[in-house]
Amino acid sequence: MKTAARLSAYGAAVVLFGAGAFATGMTVDAPTDHLRPTAQSSPTGPGAGHGAAPAPRPAPDAQPAGLASTADGLTLTPVATTLPAQTATELAFRITRADGSPVTGYDVAHDKRMHLILVRSDTADFQHLHPVMDPDGTWRTPVTLAGAGTYRAFADFTPTGGIPTTLGVDLFAPGDFTPIAPEPNRVATAPGGYEVTLDGDLTPGRSGDVTLTVTRNGKPVTDLQPYLGAYGHLVALRTGDLGYLHVHPQGSPGDGRTAPGPQITFGTEVPSSGTYRLFLDFRHDGEVRTAAFTVPTTGSAPVAAPATGHGDDHREGGH
Numbered sequence: 001m002k003t004a005a006r007l008s009a010y011g012a013a014v015v016l017f018g019a020g021a022f023a024t025g026m027t028v029d030a031p032t033d034h035l036r037p038t039a040q041s042s043p044t045g046p047g048a049g050h051g052a053a054p055a056p057r058p059a060p061d062a063q064p065a066g067l068a069s070t071a072d073g074l075t076l077t078p079v080a081t082t083l084p085a086q087t088a089t090e091l092a093f094r095i096t097r098a099d100g101s102p103v104t105g106y107d108v109a110h111d112k113r114m115h116l117i118l119v120r121s122d123t124a125d126f127q128h129l130h131p132v133m134d135p136d137g138t139w140r141t142p143v144t145l146a147g148a149g150t151y152r153a154f155a156d157f158t159p160t161g162g163i164p165t166t167l168g169v170d171l172f173a174p175g176d177f178t179p180i181a182p183e184p185n186r187v188a189t190a191p192g193g194y195e196v197t198l199d200g201d202l203t204p205g206r207s208g209d210v211t212l213t214v215t216r217n218g219k220p221v222t223d224l225q226p227y228l229g230a231y232g233h234l235v236a237l238r239t240g241d242l243g244y245l246h247v248h249p250q251g252s253p254g255d256g257r258t259a260p261g262p263q264i265t266f267g268t269e270v271p272s273s274g275t276y277r278l279f280l281d282f283r284h285d286g287e288v289r290t291a292a293f294t295v296p297t298t299g300s301a302p303v304a305a306p307a308t309g310h311g312d313d314h315r316e317g318g319h
């Protein structure tokens with residue numbers, strides 16, 4: 001019962017999203033399928049359920065996913081926490097229950113049973129991998145880390161009978177580590193002569209669109225290929241803590257109204273002010289390419305408003 005209700009809520013969110021619904025806080029997956037119920041920010045809003053007693057100050061931001069290795073009794077357990085840098089190796093992990101037993105049943109979501117995002121802590125290296133599971137519940141994928149440093153591995157999955165979940169764990173690659181400090185950019189290149197331009201703003205607490213336009217050798221790309229059930233896949237990470245927002249495009253291949261490029265539009269909602277790293281995966285000519293952006297938020301965050309009376313009412317009006 002509970003599961004069915006949750007699943008249909010998720011289905012509804014996806015349908016709403018596909019229909020271009022907005023301003024409900026559901027344009028980003030996070031509120032519906034990545035956050036724990038206690039962290040849910042929308043659509044009821046942080047103030048809902050407080051009855052007549054106003055909160056003394058604005059509720060804390062909803063937490064993005066992937067900041068904990070354990071949630072809802074499930075733990076992301078790497079087989080090894082140290083991996084060699086710049087060497088072809090294997091990343092292996094399990095999802096374990098409280099009693100230590102591995103989860104072996106998973107539902108397909110976005111075409112896969114397991115999505116593994118691997119990012120160095122300075123966001124210089126980003127990889128989106130699809131591990132394969134052994135019968136005993138051990139997931140394995142080949143990987144080559146670009147360099148030494150600390151990495152966050154995000155496992156994004158739906159256990160059969162459970163809810164969509166994202167867990168994160170840190171991994172280590174020994175060696176000399178030279179962090180990068182990404183400069184804001186709205187134009188990114190990808191191998192193969194691709195250039196991707198990002199338009200649109202990230203405003204904390206407010207739904208909005210970002211549009212990515214893909215060109216190759218200066219010409220618009222109009223024959224993008226479906227990847228994970230869409231023409232593009234966007235992961236947004238909050239710099240500072242690598243809070244994980246899984247964002248999906250508006251429209252889908254074959255829906256009769258979504259063109260295969262050059263533009264891909266995503267509904268986004270970021271939980272707080274700051275700088276976000278956005279990684280677009282798209283498929284063209286049979287290959288998946290990645291374009292990386294660094295986007296500071298614009299506009300004010302809900303928590304930045306002074307706690308004077310009800311001056312913050314407008315912020316939740318759309319919810």
Ligand SMILES: [Cu+2]
Pocket residue numbers: 112114115116128129130228
């Ligand atoms: Cu994936």
